[in-house]
Amino acid sequence: MARAGYSVITDDEAAALARATVNLFRAWHLTDAEARVLLGDLSSRTWARRKAGDVGRIGRDLRSRMATLMGIHIALRTIFTEPDRGYAWIRLPNEAFEGRCALDMMMRGEISDLVDLRAYLDAEQSAW
Secondary structure, three states: OOOOOOOOOOHHHHHHHHHHHHHHHHHOOOOHHHHHHHOOOOOHHHHHHHHOOOOOOOOHHHHHHHHHHHHHHHHHHHHOOOHHHHHHHOOOOOHHHOOOOHHHHHOOOOHHHHHHHHHHHHHHHHOO
């Protein structure tokens, strides 16, 4: 049952998110280790299956992580009209992160880090 104000990600939507996440990570030029951390310490074997197109079972935490990552991607596409600039941004030092890059922030591995980055980007968009 969905909580008030939250939508449930269906199995079909989760499968689409999984495919989109693999493509996003390619565009971000993530290593397998980086990708696995962002997905909640996914095992090497499971990540290899996902990259090969075998979606498998996707739990609630992973669904939330992938949805948040897509939100980050969408925000970057809105902020940067040139997609490559948005893809590169995650590795560029940022004063807002004390000189670290967004990927460093996300690599701490907590879902809250992804949510915080998404909130930062949403605030940047609304500041225009």
